[in-house]
Amino acid sequence: xxxxNLYQYLLLLGDHSMILGHRLSELCGHGPSLETDIALTNIxxxxxxQVRSYFQxxxxxxGGDATENTIAxxxxxxxxxxxxxxxxxxxxxxxxxxxxxxxxxxHRLLLEELQNSKDDQIAAIATKSLKEVKYHLxxxxxxxxxxxxxxxxSNQRMQVALDYLLPMAHELVTASDIETAMKDEEIAPxxxxxxxxxxxxxxxxxxxxxxxxxxxxxxxxxxxQGIHSEHMGRLLSEFQYMQRAYPNMQW
Amino acid sequence: xxxxxxxxxxPKINAILREVSDPEIPVLxxxxxxxxxxxxxxxxxxxxxxxxxxxxxxxxxxxIATDIMLALGGAGFKTKxxxxxxxxxxxxxxxxxxxxxxxxxxxxxxxxxxxxxAALIDGKRVVACPQCKSKNTEMVSQFGSTxxxxxxxxxxxxxxxxxxxxxx
Ligand SMILES: [Zn+2]
Numbered sequence: 001x002x003x004x005n006l007y008q009y010l011l012l013l014g015d016h017s018m019i020l021g022h023r024l025s026e027l028c029g030h031g032p033s034l035e036t037d038i039a040l041t042n043i044x045x046x047x048x049x050q051v052r053s054y055f056q057x058x059x060x061x062x063g064g065d066a067t068e069n070t071i072a073x074x075x076x077x078x079x080x081x082x083x084x085x086x087x088x089x090x091x092x093x094x095x096x097x098x099x100x101x102x103x104x105x106x107h108r109l110l111l112e113e114l115q116n117s118k119d120d121q122i123a124a125i126a127t128k129s130l131k132e133v134k135y136h137l138x139x140x141x142x143x144x145x146x147x148x149x150x151x152x153x154s155n156q157r158m159q160v161a162l163d164y165l166l167p168m169a170h171e172l173v174t175a176s177d178i179e180t181a182m183k184d185e186e187i188a189p190x191x192x193x194x195x196x197x198x199x200x201x202x203x204x205x206x207x208x209x210x211x212x213x214x215x216x217x218x219x220x221x222x223x224x225q226g227i228h229s230e231h232m233g234r235l236l237s238e239f240q241y242m243q244r245a246y247p248n249m250q251w
Numbered sequence: 252x253x254x255x256x257x258x259x260x261x262p263k264i265n266a267i268l269r270e271v272s273d274p275e276i277p278v279l280x281x282x283x284x285x286x287x288x289x290x291x292x293x294x295x296x297x298x299x300x301x302x303x304x305x306x307x308x309x310x311x312x313x314x315i316a317t318d319i320m321l322a323l324g325g326a327g328f329k330t331k332x333x334x335x336x337x338x339x340x341x342x343x344x345x346x347x348x349x350x351x352x353x354x355x356x357x358x359x360x361x362x363x364x365x366x367x368x369a370a371l372i373d374g375k376r377v378v379a380c381p382q383c384k385s386k387n388t389e390m391v392s393q394f395g396s397t398x399x400x401x402x403x404x405x406x407x408x409x410x411x412x413x414x415x416x417x418x419x
Contacts, residue, residue, distance in 0.1 A: 046308045131418050
């Protein structure tokens with residue numbers, strides 16, 4: 001069971017980077033300006049690089065015919081363990097930035113802790129990824145500031161995105177059974193502790209960006225248990241298309 | 252090169268590895284890039300080469316691994332290439348010669364961590380234009396043509412250029 005928990009945890013880590021990475025890849029050639037288009041696809045590439053590291057490791061644990069690709073492409077929806085916020089659509093640039101920012105704050109705090117994981121390979125992946133994620137957070141924070149404190153319209157759109165996405169962010173910092181098991185083995189950090197710093201940082205940036213912290217009740221979201229929103233099915237049908245249409249195809 | 256325990260310095264092998272470059276920055280050999288972490292002899296004509304990625308998503312790593320096997324294969328070595336993540340690559344591992352090569356190629360080499368921050372976050376004019384050497388330059392985008400670069404422009408000669416971001 002020990003290695004099964006570790007395997008599931010690697011899926012969870014990889015799925016978070018992969019589902020967001022896929023959403024960002026949809027913007028390739030569609031970004032609002034050349035620079036942001038390049039930035040978002042670069043971030044997507046970093047995220048997919050991390051996914052490869054996690055899934056190559058997971059495939060080794062699984063043994064048999066498992067490869068990074070079978071793990072990435074050949075699971076059914078219920079087996080993907082990413083938080084619900086990440087599969088939300090690119091409704092407009094404000095949604096893209098708010099979703100990115102809420103994830104980046106969590107991602108940086110998580111990787112900082114995972115650098116000290118008892119699992120050496122996870123620690124190595126985290127140390128590597130952290131350097132990249134610092135850039136992601138800089139990017140999303142600067143756009144939070146610019147659009148929040150920009151024009152009336154940009155501020156209003158950011159507020160709409162924040163009101164929609166923030167009620168789902170708690171899932172990122174709420175431990176699932178797998179994460180709790182990993183915490184007990186000192187492989188993963190205690191998300192209860194991480195959550196405190198998370199909300200402090202999120203609130204600070206919301207405030208400095210002239211945005212209002214929305215009054216909300218947390219939405220019930222269970223992506224980390226494999227129970228996703230309506231958007232996930234459509235996302236996966238695009239994501240898995242080639243492998244489903246041409247099984248075992250290779251480039 | 253940060254050497255593994257069984258690392259060997261063989262001038263002939265090093266010379267062959269110097270011919271292999273990152274396909275996205277062809278002037279820079281993987282040796283000057285700091286991508287090759289160790290060379291180990293595991294048999295009479297068998298080698299184990301450990302390489303590390305610059306960025307996690309660097310699409311060049313697969314090509315680099317293949318190029319290493321082909322180059323050393325041509326010299327009669329059966330070669331296995333292994334990807335290692337720890338310790339994580341940093342721009343400090345680019346050699347002095349490599350920095351010069353970048354500069355001549357038109358890519359501004361990475362600045363120190365503090366200067367890098369000043370340029371990328373505070374918009375300070377500290378990165379020298381690789382064409383005219385002026386520091387009267389400004390960042391256009393924190394992200395550039397590849398994961399490792401940011402896009403800059405020179406306000407004196409008006410040329411746009413890539414800046415290799417500091418990674419520590
Ligand atoms: Zn110039």
